[in-house]
Structure formats: C-alpha cells, structure tokens
Amino acid sequence: MPSPSPAAGREWLLQLASRGPVRVQEAASSPATVAETIAHLGEGPLCWGVEVGREMARTIIAEIPAFGGGEGPFQMLRKGTESSALRAMLLLAYPDLGLQPITEEALEGDREFVRRGITLDTVLRGIRFGHAGMAQAFLSACEAHVGTDRVADEMKSVSEELFRYIDGFADAMVVEFLAERDRWITSAAAARAEAVSRILDGEDVDVPATSELLGYDLSRRHLALVAWADAGNLTTDLERAAQAQLRASGAAAVLVVPVGGSVLWAWGAVAGEQPSDPVPEPADPRIRTAHGLPGCGPAGFRQSHVQAVRAHRLARLAGPRAARSTGYADVSVLAMLTEDLDTAREFVARELGPLAAPTEQADALRETLLRYLDQERSVTAVAADMHVARGTVVYRVRRAEELLGRDVGTRRLELHTALLLAQRLGAAVLPQGG
Template sequence: MATTISHEIPEFGSGEGPFETLRMGTESAILRSLIMLVDPSVSAPITEEALQGDRDFVRRGVPLDKVMRGIHLGHAGMAHAFMAACETLVPAEQRPAQMRHLSSMLFRFINGFSSHMAEEYLAEHDRWVTSTAAAREATVRAILAGEAVDVEAAARMLDYPLAREHIALSAWFDRPTGTSSAELQRAAVGFLRGCQATATLVVPIGRTGLWAWGSRGAWLDDAVPPAGSLPVRDNIRLACGSVGTGVAGFRQTHEEALLAARLAQANPRPDTQVVRYEDIEVAALLSADLPRARRFLQRELGPLAARTEQAAELRETLRHYLASGRSLKAAAEQTHVARNTVAYRVKRAQQLLGHDIGARRFETETALHLVSVLGPAALTPAEAPESAPAW
C-alpha cells in the first residue's frame, strides 16, 4: 500500500525516511481495521503512527489534498484485499452477508480515519506556521528560491551570517528506526564544527532529514576533509557541497549538497558515511539526463554494462587499471587480488568491449566512473520504469 501511494503521489517524497513514515501509517491503519473487524466495540480508527506521519507531512509541505488522496488510495487497496480474501476464505452462501459487513466496516473505518487525519493536519499546520522553526524555514526557502530578501534582516532571523563563506550539508538516517532527529542535528553540527565552522544553521526536513550550513570568514583550501577523516555516527549519512560565498554561495553549496545526497541515495554504500560534491561532480553532471547517460553507458561498455557480479568485478578492475596508468601491480594492490587475476580480468573486459581499451580510453574511463558512483541506477535499462531519485 505504501509503495502504491508513494508511486501515485510523488509529493510524499522519495528515499527511505519518507517511505518509512508512510509505511508505519499504512501498516498501523491496516492492523487497526483488522481489530475493528474482529471486535466492533473498538471505535477509534486512528493510530498514533498515522498521526505522527500526518504531522511529518505538514512539516515537509505535503498538501492536505494529497494526504486525503493517499487515504482514498489506501481505502481502495484495503477494500480490494478484504474482498479478495472473502472470496477465498468464506463459503459461497455466506459471502453476500460477509461482503456487506466488510463494506460497512471499511466505510465506517475510513470515514473516521480521514476525519481524524484532516483535523490533525489542520491543527498541526496552525501550530507549525506560527512557530519560530517555520519562520526560519520560510526564510531559508525564500533565499534558496532566489527571492529578493533583506540579507541583514534574514541573517538576524536565522542567527546566521549570510555574507560569509558557506558549506552546506544534507543529512539523513541510513536506516530509520525511530531514532530522534536531535541525533541527526548533533551529527550535522558536530561535523561542521569539525570542519572549523564558526557558525551553523540547521533546518529539519521532516522526521528523518535536515539541511545544514556552516560558515566562517574564509575557509581553508581543503575545507571539507576527505571522507572518513571526521567521525560520523553509524546510521547517519551526510552529503556536502563545495564552498560558496554570500547569498548566492549559500544557494549554490546547498544545491550541490542535494545533488551529492541524491547520488549517494541512488547507490548506498555502507562504508561511505560522508559524500563530498567535489568527489562526484563529474558523475552529477553526466547523470543530469539519466536516460541519455544510460544509453551512453550501454554504447561504451556493451556487455560490461550487465547487472551481474562478474561484470561488476571486470568494471571495477578495469577502472583501477586505467586510473593507475595501466599498471597491473597498482591495480592488483587497489583491488586486493593477484596480478595475474588483474591481467585476466583486463583481457576479458577488453574482449567484451570489442576494441582495444586505448582506442576510446576517455569514453571508457568516463563510463566506468559513472557506474562506480551511480551503481545499479546507471545500469537500469532505459525501457524500465524510472525508479531512481529525480535528478
């Protein structure tokens, strides 16, 4: 049900965090409907998990009409499943009565459920729009949208110096498990402080994500250290933009952080907790038009673009071999295999390419780099449904 709703209504958001919020609400609603079916004395159709998701929708800007449409889609899915079970499990002579009972119960359930959800949405919306957090978020969104703002007034509202140099972060939970968003905030601020930021700004985005900025008068040449050099708690992922100056730089580094986050979410790596835009910029540019990027990969790599473990081994070995100046020894050290294994894999990869690897070295290296960053998302056939995050 959650998969169907998120597919039909993109406003609910992509990624594991927004999906988990939606899934908790749909699962709790189905369990409550089953209880009401067994025990008609249970009169409250709403669940705390659904209300929690309702509040999250408000804070992420999901419109009420989309929330209500999601509820109607859920009702349709529940009705279909219950009726199909009735046809399978109930003797033929009892089915008409049981189906009438099911229809009545589901109507009573969804009527009460949708009423509670609408009431809570409007109440949370009133609370949210009058809060300081909403005012700060509105100011940040106005800046990001390129609206004309009084920079000094905005800086006072945000308690953050906008005229200096900035580095932006996008942060999210790798595996949402009910962990407090305060932990995400502490991780983002701690990382920025570790990068020597003298001021920070954090804007929560729903329960499972946030945007953050760090600033100082002038960043060092290597403002964001290499991934792994600053500790980040397990289950938290960060994506960083490059240094930007002033209001324009505030927007630029944020856009880069979002791009880095989308590529990281398209190809999650458990050993990579921090992704820097500088490290994936080429892949971000190449994948701006993902269908065309996939066609490029298919043309350049041919059978090497297969979604198999063997093809992945050949691609990775060939990538290291070319990056090391065609050194078998260096490639063997980097891939942790024997030199003869590298030689065999390179020969096999060249056979699959159908030409000497030096003939189109630039194109081949570019394609291999793109696959390395995007992972399986880059190899999805162009005719398959687009399931990767929107670029």
C-alpha cells in the same frame, strides 16, 4: 482473561495470515497497537496486517511520489498504513470495543506531512489510494475464507463498514492536519524555514534582518550539508551529527533546518577564502551526510546547498557503495553525468556492452579495467594496487576487451567515464537483467 469471540460471522478474520514470510518483529506500529492486535486476533492476522500496510505504503508512494524520499519517509508512512489496517481489522471483528478509527501512528505521520510541506489535498488523495488497497485486501480475504452461501452478503457488509471507517479516519486526519498547520505556521521554526526557502528560491532578502531572524549571519562564507538516516525519526541525532561535522570543518556558527524526521539541511559559517577543513564521517553509523563547496553571502548559501543536494542524490543512487560522507567536489562530474539518469544508463549500456552485466565476474573485470586506465595501462601498478598476480590483470583486461569488442585505447574517454559510473553507482546505472 481470554479475549472475547469476534462478532458473529467475523470469525474468518482469525484465519488471516500473510502470503509471504512476515515476522511479528517487522511490525512498524507501536508496541501497544501490536499487543492489542495479537491479544484480540492473534499473530497470523497481525502479520497479514503488516503485509497489507506495507503494500499500501508502496502503492501510495508509487502514485504520489511526494510521500517518498527514502527509507525514513517510507517507514513513517508505513506506520500509518499498517496501524490503520490493524485498526480496521479490529473494528470489523470487535465493533463494541469502542475504538476510534484513527491511530496515533497515523496522526504522527499527519503532523510530519505538514512539516514536509505536503498539502492537505495530497494527504486526502493518499488516504483514497490507501483505502482502495485496504478494501481490496479485505474483500479478497473475505472471498477466500467465507463460505459461498454467505460470501456475497459478507463482502457487501465489509465494504460498507470500511467506507464508514475511512470517512471517520479522513475526518480525524483533516482535523489534526489543520491544527498542526496552525501550530507550524505560528512557530519560529516555520518562520526560519520560510526565510531559508526564500533564499534558496533566489529571492532578494534583507540580509541583516534575515540574519537576525535566523540567528545566523548570511553575509559570511557558508558550507552547506545534508544529513539523513534511512530508518526512523532521528531529528535530534541528525542535528547533533550536522553540528559536529560542521564544527569539525571550522564552522563558527551553524544553522539547521529539519526536513521531516529523516532529513536535515544545515549550513556552517566558515572562515577564510581557502577550502574548508575536510568534513569527517558522522560518528553515528545510522547517519550519512553530503556537503557542497563553500560560498559567500546569500548566493553562496544557495549554491553550496544546491551542491550538497546533488551530492545527496548521488549518495542515494549509489546506495551501499557510497561513502558515509559525500563531498560535491568528489562527485561533481558524476552529478552532471547523471542529471538525466535514463541517458546515463543508456550511455553505460552502449559503451560497455556485455561488460555492463550486473554480475560479480563482470564487476571484477570493470574494476580491473578502470584501475588499468587510471594507472596509464600499467599491469604492474594495477597488480600491486589490487594485490593480485600480473597474469590475473592481463587476463582480465583481455577478457574485458573481448566483451567490449575493441581495444581499451579506442574511445578511451567514453570507456573510462562509463566504467567510473558503473563503479560509483552500480545498480543505478547497470542493466537489471543477468
């Protein structure tokens, strides 16, 4: 049966289309929400809503970084903003459908905000920013598609209806947030998370009592791990990966603490005083991990976690360049050097000059020069290592020196450090211009 026509005067909503290339498959909303929107409005308006929802999520994170933290949190937020833009469009076009202003996707995000420790005031601020972006998009579209004889009245009507919509949306978000917070506060998971938080904050804790609460012996030697995924809610998969990696490293017991749907903290109780067994890469290609060094007791529990978090940060900065399992022992120097990322960028630009250009040619010169310094300036060793001719190595080193404006033996420590930063972190420390 064909869909009924939109409310009188709202036919312009059927003309909406995304400004950029957006496909139906890119929608973050549930299949039911997507199907409902297409059935009543068509694919063009759906793609318009997908684009608007994505921009709303980006704006909210830019204004309120607490909602960010990687691709997983972004996609969770986008599900809420996109589905809300689609729902608002349906309510404007078909006010008699009896739809609620809130979507299940938005409520799912609301529940995750509670588990991530985002406050209600912050959620309400996010709603205000989202509403501002949504209203601007609808009013601009209205101005573009409605005739001049009635555009002013239509824009006024749309603005008023969107205010009523966002009031109902905000009310439903508050109710769900408070209900989820009550559930969370009374849950065992919250009690464990609170105990872990106290340890990580450096508070003195009753070790036997806290160990009993956690089901994990705090007096042992601990290896901390951070597991994360760049897309989707993979809490169960993250837990499985963390368990497997820590067990493979010799852990006799494991404690896991989810941090939202896309990040998980974990600790394994490992034996002995020697370094633990190597931590393998996760079997699931969607998941990446970072780990600290083993430490004893509550202080070691905290220190290993801090190291794992620093390794996690380095891996996120490195992006595709990072290994799927990053150990703090391998990146501790880089972690110290990038505590102030702006200073690290300035250092790389100053030491490398034109050699810091973000181009494939400059990247090849930097890689060759770094290996040249690593191999104590042995052209033969570098050629064998890179599987290139000796003449190629000689040319690249000379060309690099021309760009540097000095011999590679001058300020060698600084040069070696800048090259290492560029190799491991790439765009995170290189200038963005060509």
